[in-house]
Amino acid sequence: MNMLARIRNAEELLPSTLGGLHELFRSMLDQVTDLGPEWLPEGSAAGRALTVETSEKEVTVKLPLPGCESKNIDVEVIGDQLTIHAARTEVKDENDKRHYIRRERSFMDYQESVLLPVKVRGHEAKASYVDGILTVTLPRENPGSPDSHVVKVD
Amino acid sequence: MDNEVLNTEPQPTEEVRVVMPLVDILDGDDGxxxxxxxxxxxxxxxxxxxxxxxxxxxxxxxxxxxxxxxVFKRNFRLSDGADIENITAKTQDGVLTLNIPKSERAKVHKIQVQ
Structure with missing residues (x-):
């Protein structure tokens, strides 16, 4: 039986005569039982979504990369395209005798490219990694210039 | 208890956006x-x-x-086999690591056959 089966589901599946046995196994095996929803809500993905904000002077890109080290994060700017590559090491190595009873943190090797909304000075970009969030700040090539142009129709 | 379980799922509020954090759970001899x-x-x-x-x-x-x-939020029910008094926690690089030791009764005790 899956150790992670939720209590309420397991109780529905097991006949009442086996309830005592289930309780015994539960107390033996399940030190921790997840009480979250069956599904991963949309909000879970929001925890790792890339955001781009543009101000008059700069473009700020934020990407949550929990569990990385700054030395394992590469940031590259080519023209208006920003590429982020990050690698995370496994929490469990070969000699670790522990075993997974739940594994949701899937990313070990991550790459994302984004086309920036305005022209930037890539060589002046700065990046920081604090509390698992990568922040890249790129000065705009033409600070204060409008993002849109009005085209007159003849 | 079942009612309490049903009420523990993260609910959005007007002030914050509640997000369920992803987890890895590893089981070992000690906890x-x-x-x-x-x-x-x-x-x-x-x-x-x-x-x-x-x-x-x-x-x-x-x-x-x-x-x-x-705000990241998630709930777990701890069985009697968890030593609640000695839970330790630390945060690093956006990852919260929680160690929940097993109580003595939940640890594996080997019995020698004579």
Missing amino acids: VTIYFEVPGANSKTVDIEVKNRIMTISAASSLRRDGLPV
Whole structure:
């Protein structure tokens, strides 16, 4: 039986005569039982979504990369395209005798490219990694210039 | 207890955006380790509470979604085999690591056959 089966589901599946046995196994095996929803809500993905904000002077890109080290994060700017590559090491190595009873943190090797909304000075970009969030700040090539142009129709 | 279980799922509020953090859970001889992804949170913004063997993790993040500050939240029920008194926690690089030792009765005791 899956150790992670939720209590309420397991109780529905097991006949009442086996309830005592289930309780015994539960107390033996399940030190921790997840009480979250069956599904991963949309909000879970929001925890790792890339955001781009543009101000008059700069473009700020934020990407949550929990569990990385700054030395394992590469940031590259080519023209208006920003590429982020990050690698995370496994929490469990070969000699670790522990075993997974739940594994949701899937990313070990991550790459994302984004086309920036305005022209930037890539060589002046700065990046920081604090509390698992990568922040890249790129000065705009033409600070204060409008993002849109009005085209007159003849 | 079942009613309490049903009421523990994260619910959005007007003030914050509640997000369920992704977890890895590893089981070992001495206890269970849970790794929570809580980017933007740190030891000052993480709150861990155990009440009636229901453990609630709440971590305020510097992230914002839809203009609202993100709060990571997730609940677990701890069995009698968990040593609640000796749970330890630390945060690093947006990951909250929680070590939940097994109580003596939950540890494996080998019995020699004579």
